[in-house]
Amino acid sequence: MKKEDQLEEKNPxxxxxxxxxxxxIWCPGCGIGTxxxxxxxxxxxSKLDLDKVVVVxxxxxxxxxxxxxxxxxxxTTHGRAVPFATGLKLANPELNVVVFSGxxxxxxxxxxxxxxxxxxxxxxxxxxxxxxxxxxxGGQVAAxxxxxxxxxxxxxxxxxxxxxxxxxxxxxxxTYIARWTALHLRRVTKSIQEALSKRGFSFIEVITPCxxxxxxxxxxxxxxxxxxxxxxxxxxxxxADTRTLDISYQGKLVxxxxxxxxxxxxxxxxxxxxxxxxxxxxxLYGRINDDRD
Amino acid sequence: MKKVKADPKGxxxxxxxxxxxxxxxxxxxxxxxxxxxxxxxxPSTETAERFSERxxxxxxxxxxMEDELGSIAALIGASWAGKKVMTVTSGPxxxxxxxxxxxxxxxxxxxxxxxxxxGGPSTGLPTxxxxxxxxxxxxxxxxxxxxIALSPDSPQECFDLxxxxxxxxxxxxxxxxxxTDECIGHMHEKVVIPxxxxxELVERKWYTGPKEKYLPYKPDKDLVPFMIKAGDGYRFHTxxxxxxxxxxxxxxxxxxxxxxxxxxxxxxxxxxxIIKLEEEEIDNAEIVVIxxxxxxxxxxxxxxxxxxxxxxxxxxRLITVWPxxxxxxxxxxxxxxxxxxxxxxxxxxxLEVERCSWGQTQVIHVPxxxxxxxxxxxxxxxxxxxxx
Numbered sequence: 251m252k253k254e255d256q257l258e259e260k261n262p263x264x265x266x267x268x269x270x271x272x273x274x275i276w277c278p279g280c281g282i283g284t285x286x287x288x289x290x291x292x293x294x295x296s297k298l299d300l301d302k303v304v305v306v307x308x309x310x311x312x313x314x315x316x317x318x319x320x321x322x323x324x325x326t327t328h329g330r331a332v333p334f335a336t337g338l339k340l341a342n343p344e345l346n347v348v349v350f351s352g353x354x355x356x357x358x359x360x361x362x363x364x365x366x367x368x369x370x371x372x373x374x375x376x377x378x379x380x381x382x383x384x385x386x387x388g389g390q391v392a393a394x395x396x397x398x399x400x401x402x403x404x405x406x407x408x409x410x411x412x413x414x415x416x417x418x419x420x421x422x423x424x425t426y427i428a429r430w431t432a433l434h435l436r437r438v439t440k441s442i443q444e445a446l447s448k449r450g451f452s453f454i455e456v457i458t459p460c461x462x463x464x465x466x467x468x469x470x471x472x473x474x475x476x477x478x479x480x481x482x483x484x485x486x487x488x489x490a491d492t493r494t495l496d497i498s499y500q501g502k503l504v505x506x507x508x509x510x511x512x513x514x515x516x517x518x519x520x521x522x523x524x525x526x527x528x529x530x531x532x533x534l535y536g537r538i539n540d541d542r543d
Numbered sequence: 544m545k546k547v548k549a550d551p552k553g554x555x556x557x558x559x560x561x562x563x564x565x566x567x568x569x570x571x572x573x574x575x576x577x578x579x580x581x582x583x584x585x586p587s588t589e590t591a592e593r594f595s596e597r598x599x600x601x602x603x604x605x606x607x608m609e610d611e612l613g614s615i616a617a618l619i620g621a622s623w624a625g626k627k628v629m630t631v632t633s634g635p636x637x638x639x640x641x642x643x644x645x646x647x648x649x650x651x652x653x654x655x656x657x658x659x660x661x662g663g664p665s666t667g668l669p670t671x672x673x674x675x676x677x678x679x680x681x682x683x684x685x686x687x688x689x690x691i692a693l694s695p696d697s698p699q700e701c702f703d704l705x706x707x708x709x710x711x712x713x714x715x716x717x718x719x720x721x722x723t724d725e726c727i728g729h730m731h732e733k734v735v736i737p738x739x740x741x742x743e744l745v746e747r748k749w750y751t752g753p754k755e756k757y758l759p760y761k762p763d764k765d766l767v768p769f770m771i772k773a774g775d776g777y778r779f780h781t782x783x784x785x786x787x788x789x790x791x792x793x794x795x796x797x798x799x800x801x802x803x804x805x806x807x808x809x810x811x812x813x814x815x816x817i818i819k820l821e822e823e824e825i826d827n828a829e830i831v832v833i834x835x836x837x838x839x840x841x842x843x844x845x846x847x848x849x850x851x852x853x854x855x856x857x858x859x860r861l862i863t864v865w866p867x868x869x870x871x872x873x874x875x876x877x878x879x880x881x882x883x884x885x886x887x888x889x890x891x892x893x894l895e896v897e898r899c900s901w902g903q904t905q906v907i908h909v910p911x912x913x914x915x916x917x918x919x920x921x922x923x924x925x926x927x928x929x930x931x
Contacts, residue, residue, distance in 0.1 A: 268780065271791060301776035306620070317780060317792065322773040324623065325782035325792075326616065327646050333580075333613035337620025337628075338773055340604045341578050345624065345774050363616075366609040516606075524599045533552075533602035 266290040266300075268320050275314060279465075279473015281432030281458025282312055282379055286319070288435055289350070289377065292442035303346045303446075306335040308355035310386045311460075312379040315350040329359030332367045335374045343517055343536030346375075346446060353380040353394040353455075357413050361393065368422035368451045373515040375445040375452045378415060379432075381460035389463030396499040400467050412497065415455045416508050420492040425450030427492065427509035432458040433481035434505065441507060450515050457484075457503060470500070544714060549573050549742035553601050561734040563727040564589035564631075566698040567657045568597065569734070570705025570721075571629045573742055576655070577603030578626040580617035582610055582636060585669040586725040587659035590631040611639035615656070619643060622652045623781075625747075625772035627709060631657040633725075634667060637676055638683070644718055645684030646783045648806055651760065651768060653712035653747065657705065657721040659728040662887075662913030672725040673913030674836055674887035678894075680720050681865050687803050689810035691817055692720040692865040694835040698732045704862070710745040711817060715809060716767055722864065724887070726837040726916060760802075761788040766809035810866055819862040820871060824850075828857030829880040830929050833872075833896060835861040837916055838885050845922035854930045864892060872899035881929035885909035885922045905929060 261267070267290070276282050293300060300321060307316035309328035316323040326334045335347045349356070356364050356378045367374065383401050384390040391401035394415065395408045404410075416427045426448045428441040438456055445452035459465050459476035470476050484503040495504050514522065517536050524532045553572035561569065567590045571579070579598060581591040595605045603626075608614040611632055618628045632640065637658050647654050662668030663675050676683075680692045691711050693704045701723055708719040750757050750769035759779050760768050768788075771777050784792035785799045810817070825831060830849070834842045839860045849856045859875070861868065872895075876882070881904055884893045893908040900906050909925045911917050 268791075301778070302774050304773045317782065320778050322778060323780045324620070324650075324773075325780070325784065326619075327642055327783055330612060330616035330643060330646075333608060333616035334620040336606070336608075336613070337578070337580065337617030337622075338624045339620075340606060340617070341621035341624035341626040341628070342772075342774055362609050363613050366613070520604075528599055531600050533600060535599075535602060535604060 263287065263290045266293060266320050268318055271318055274318055276311060277462045279459065279461035280311070281381070281456070281477060282315065284432045284435060285377065285379055285438060285456050285458065286315055288438035289442055290319070291439040292446060295439070296443055296446050298346055298446060302344055303348065304338055306331045306338065306347065306349050308351040308360060310352040310355050310384070311381070312350060312352035313355055329355055329363065331355060332360055332363040332376070336367055336372050339372060339374055340517070348446070349374060349376045351378065353378060353382070353415070354384045354392050357415055357418065358393045365418065365422040368419055368424040368453070370516045371423060371425060371451050371513050373449055373451070373517065375442070376454065377442065378453065378455050379458050380415065380455050381458050381464060383460055383464045385460045385463050389460070389467055396497055398499045399464070401464070402467070414492070414495045414497065416453070416495050417492040419453040420509055423451070423513070424453045424509060425511050425513050426452035428507040429455040429457070429495065429505045431477070431480040431484050431503060431505060432456055433477045444510070450513055545746040546743050547746050549739040549744055550575055551739035554739040554742060555736050556738045557736055559734045559736065560731055561698050562589065562729050562731045563695070563698045563701040563723055564659060564729065565593050566701035566734050567631060567705050567721065567723070568593035569736060570702040571655065571709070572597055572601060573702070573736065574627065574706045574709035575744060576627045576629045576709065577601070578618070578621040578628045579605045579630065580608050580614040580621070581630045582608055582614050582632070584633045584636040586661055586728050587631045587633045587657065589728070590657060590659070611636040612643065615640040615643040615647070618654045619647050619650065619652050622654050623773050629655040629657070631659065633659050633661050634663045634676060635665070637679065641683040644690070645686060645688065647718045648684070648688040648690065649783050650781050651716040652718070653716055654718045655705065655708045655712055655721065656718060657723060660722065660724040668914050670725065671914040672837065672887060672916065674724055674838065675891070675913055677722065677864060677886070677888065678891045680722060688806045690718050690720060690865060691715065691810065691863070692722050694722045694861060694864050695727060696836055696839045696860065697727060698730060698734050701727065702734050702736065706742060706744070713745045713747045714767065715813065716748070716770060717810060722836065724837050758788040759790040760786065762805060762809065766805070766812060814866040817863055817866060818868045820868055821860040821862060823858045825857035825859060825875070827855055829855045830883055830926055831857045831859050831875055831879050832883045832885070832922070832926065833859045833861065834885055835864055835892070838887060841916045841919055842885055842922050844919035845926060848919070848923045849926040852927070854926060856926055861892070867895045869899050872896055873901070876900040876903045879904055881905035881907055883907045883909065883922065883925045883929050885911070885917050885925070887911045887913050887916065
């Protein structure tokens with residue numbers, strides 16, 4: 251066979267993955283990989299300079315994303331990805347900073363940073379993979395575990411009320427909020443594209459199965475089944491009132507784009523306010539306009 | 544090591560009447576710090592306040608974070624985006640920063656943290672002095688690592704040593720601490736800020752070779768790896784996990800050995816370039832009073848009294864506390880009758896002096912639980928006791 255007739259066997263995501271670190275550590279049937287696929291798709295479709303896209307992760311299964319994407323990437327400490335990203339963004343406003351982490355990292359140990367970054371309208375994108383438990387450490391109960399679900403530290407079932415993450419993000423001031431399941435590949439991709447081009451705090455929650463721990467402990471079948479279950483049990487409701495987005499155990503999942511509004515970012519507000527108050531004495535900081543305008 | 548002159552925009556040249564806290568901020572601005580993230584905590588808040596007022600006219604960002612965990616995480620992120628960065632805190636806030644101090648060490652990130660110490664433990668004495676975080680600064684984060692800690696004895700030194708801290712942080716890619724205390728933080732004195740062209744700064748050790756050959760943790764000849772910043776197209780990775788020269792996680796004992804030894808060696812093997820001491824009348828001394836920070840100024844009074852009483856006393860002031868000046872203390876231990884060591888804690892840095900003395904000389908500690916400085920007579924009595 252002539253060389254030009256041979257099939258090209260290159261992974262279409264290869265340019266954006268650290269192939270020298272593959273295979274990854276995620277379990278077969280885990281949804282994190284599909285979210286990474288959506289992310290790389292979104293990056294390819296975007297017109298962003300990928301040298302300026304930075305990924306920050308915390309700790310946990312999703313926290314490992316930073317280690318696999320071929321971008322400037324930081325694998326930081328548990329819960330601190332959001333303030334780390336805040337530092338990167340403020341120190342160089344040209345960067346497009348993405349926090350890619352799990353529900354435990356962002357809403358559990360890092361919950362305070364999450365709400366404050368949303369309040370300030372820090373111009374970053376958060377992709378939060380919600381698998382309803384602390385998976386890396388063996389399936390412990392989380393701030394997102396639905397009532398009644400079993401976890402290794404809730405062996406008699408969870409009796410704590412969980413967070414609804416889009417509602418939390420909305421209350422704290424986020425300017426873009428969406429929720430999908432991992433099987434909504436194209437919709438996740440589109441949301442990530444929108445979030446990347448949004449000036450402001452963007453939050454995307456992606457519901458994924460944790461096949462090894464949450465699913466097995468709760469006898470919910472294999473990963474593919476659960477991916478499909480979440481997908482089939484979801485109902486798209488764009489613009490839904492974020493107060494109505496609670497997730498019950500194996501119940502209906504309201505998904506969609508809930509919030510997409512305009513508000514000055516931290517740096518826009520800082521430049522505008524200090525410029526007004528200090529006049530000529532103020533040294534304008536960072537870029538006011540960028541290619542996303 | 545590339546040296547540059549300070550950016551005149553940040554330098555408030557002139558003779559000022561400043562307290563230590565404000566002087567820390569001026570030191571940072573003169574050193575080129577253009578990103579400050581902090582959280583209010585007594586007795587350090589004035590530094591943050593001054594930054595919030597001054598930085599908008601200099602060109603930079605001040606952000607008051609939601610807590611100290613956030614402050615230090617933001618600092619590390621901002622440093623990787625290429626800025627010189629600083630925060631200030633005190634006891635409880637310092638405790639909250641510990642985990643990410645380890646991250647800064649592991650990621651080899653230049654950051655400067657000033658700790659205006661107050662009495663502890665816990666909430667302790669928010670408005671009163673202490674020197675009780677001197678071991679925490681060295682050992683407070685988990686695991687083995689090395690940091691650099693400086694101890695100013697005046698508002699002037701708060702300015703000077705903050706600049707020094709930035710230079711050392713850039714030189715060694717390591718967190719550097721300015722360990723001052725409430726007394727100096729709130730003490731007003733004359734602070735002379737020189738013209739920008741007289742302030743020499745060390746530039747970050749930027750990598751300039753071919754992009755594809757860059758390794759974030761490959762030690763250079765001086766053991767310090769070259770640095771790059773996010774957004775420059777290197778597509779690099781770094782992690783808090785034990786990592787190899789590429790910055791990729793490798794979880795085994797062999798890589799751990801290389802990684803941890805490197806973090807320790809780059810400071811310890813360069814200790815002679817870092818350590819600064821101030822010695823007086825030490826050559827013929829029988830007794831040497833060791834001290835640092837505010838306690839050095841109290842000890843002077845006791846030393847003068849002892850000299851009048853005919854005792855041969857020398858003084859050694861630790862401007863650098865960490866890395867500890869092991870070699871010098873070992874030398875002196877062989878020659879003198881005793882060390883006298885007052886510090887505002889119940890026995891911290893004295894443990895290092897005891898270790899380095901190897902039982903060859905007496906070490907008399909003069910402890911103080913915090914809240915106020917020593918009564919010079921307590922130090923004088925210790926000197927007299929030692930001279931017997």
